[in-house]
Amino acid sequence: MRAVVLDRYGGPEVLAVRDVAEPEPGPHQVVVRMAASGLNRLDVFVRQGLTGPGVRQPRALPHVMGAEGAGTVVAVGPAARTDLSPGDEVMVFSGLSCGSCRFCRRGETSRCPRYAILGEDVWGVQRELVALDPTSLLRVPAGLTLTEAAAVPTTFTTAWTMLMTTGRLRMGERLLVVGASGGVSTAAMQLAAWAGAEVWAATRSPDKARYLGGLPYVHEVVDSSVPGWSAEVRERTGGEGVDMVADAVGAPTWPDAIRSLATGGRLVICGATGGDRPDLSIRELYQAHRQILGAPFGGWNDFVDVVGLMGRTSIRPLVHATVPMERTGDGHLIIERDEHIGKVVVDLT
Missing domain, CATH: 3.90.180.10 (Medium-chain alcohol dehydrogenases, catalytic domain)
Structure with missing residues (x-):
C-alpha cells in the first residue's frame, strides 16, 4: 500500500x-x-x-x-x-x-x-x-x-482543551488569539464565539488581517507586527485588557500577550512554534494576578x-x-x- x-x-x-x-x-x-x-x-x-x-x-x-x-x-x-x-x-x-x-x-x-x-x-x-x-x-x-x-x-481537540478544559473561558469574556491564522487558532475563535466570548485576533499579515476581520465571529483584529502591540489592545479595551490570550507562537509574542491581559487574566499556551525562551518579567504576572496555563493537547x-x-x-x-x-x-x-x-x-x- x-x-x-x-x-x-x-x-x-x-x-x-x-x-x-x-x-x-x-x-x-x-x-x-x-x-x-x-x-x-x-x-x-x-x-x-x-x-x-x-x-x-x-x-x-x-x-x-x-x-x-x-x-x-x-x-x-x-x-x-x-x-x-x-x-x-x-x-x-x-x-x-x-x-x-x-x-x-x-x-x-x-x-x-x-x-x-x-x-x-x-x-x-x-x-x-x-x-x-x-x-x-x-x-x-x-x-x-x-x-x-x-x-x-488534533486541531479542535487542542483548541477545546485550551479554552474550555484548561482556560475555563466564560461567556462575556474577551479572548485574544495570537497567530490567529493557524489551524488551532481558527478552531479556537469559532469555539470561543460559540461560548459567548468576544473574539480578538492578532496577526502580522495585512492580508490575513483583512480575511480575519471579515469573519462573523471575529470582533477585533490587532496588528501584531507593530512593536509593543499590547498597548493597542489595552487602549481599545479602555485600559482593561483581555481576559484570556490563546497563544501557540511562544517566545516572540509572550511579552505583549501577557501585557494584553487584564488583571487576573490567563495566558493559555499550546505550542512554541516561534521559540521557547521568552523574555518576560515575573512581576508583570504575579502583581496583576495573571496566570500561565499549559494545554499541549x-x-x-x-x-x-x-x-x-x-x-x-x-x-x-x-x-x-x-x-x-x-x-x-x-x-x-x-x-x-x-x-x-x-x-x-x-x-x-
Whole structure:
C-alpha cells in the first residue's frame, strides 16, 4: 500500500510516497481505509528531526507520517469491543495511551505516563490502511466531509482543551488569539464565539488581517507586527485588557500577550512554534494576578466533547488547501511559510 514515508530528516523534499507493508490487525483492532490527513506544525518538526522539550524524533526510520486523519472502516476484528461496522466513517484520534492509569480512567489520556502520538512516536496515518484499537476512533458527525473531519482531531481537540478544559473561558469574556491564522487558532475563535466570548485576533499579515476581520465571529483584529502591540489592545479595551490570550507562537509574542491581559487574566499556551525562551518579567504576572496555563493537547474526553459539539452546530474547520499524497511536501511548505489560514489537508485516496 502507498504511504508518505520519511527516510531521512531534512526539507520537504525528503518526503516520498512509496509502498509499505499493509498492517496486520490484531483481533481487537479495526482497519480503516484512510481518505485524508490533516497537516500540523508537528509534521514539520518530525520531518526536520527536531528534538527538545515536548518534541521527539520517531523511534526509527523509515517512518510513516501523519498525526490525524479520517477514513472508512473496512474490517472489524472478531474481539474488538466496538459498535463500529464496515462502511462507517471515522476520525482517528492522535493520542495513544495505556488505557489503565488513573488519568486514562478519567479520560484525561494526554496525561498518561505512556502517552504517544501517531506520526511522531509511532507510524502515522498518511497511508492507505491503518489498524487501530477502537479507542482511537470516533464516528464522523453528519454534515462533515472526510476532508473536514481529517482536520479535526488534533486541531479542535487542542483548541477545546485550551479554552474550555484548561482556560475555563466564560461567556462575556474577551479572548485574544495570537497567530490567529493557524489551524488551532481558527478552531479556537469559532469555539470561543460559540461560548459567548468576544473574539480578538492578532496577526502580522495585512492580508490575513483583512480575511480575519471579515469573519462573523471575529470582533477585533490587532496588528501584531507593530512593536509593543499590547498597548493597542489595552487602549481599545479602555485600559482593561483581555481576559484570556490563546497563544501557540511562544517566545516572540509572550511579552505583549501577557501585557494584553487584564488583571487576573490567563495566558493559555499550546505550542512554541516561534521559540521557547521568552523574555518576560515575573512581576508583570504575579502583581496583576495573571496566570500561565499549559494545554499541549487534549484527552479523549475533550475529543468526544468537541466532536459532539460539531455534530450539533455549524462549526467546521477552515480548510486552506488540499494537496495530493505525492505533494505532501508542498503542504509542509505552506505551513512553514505561514501562508495558510486554517488547515492544510493531504488527500490519501
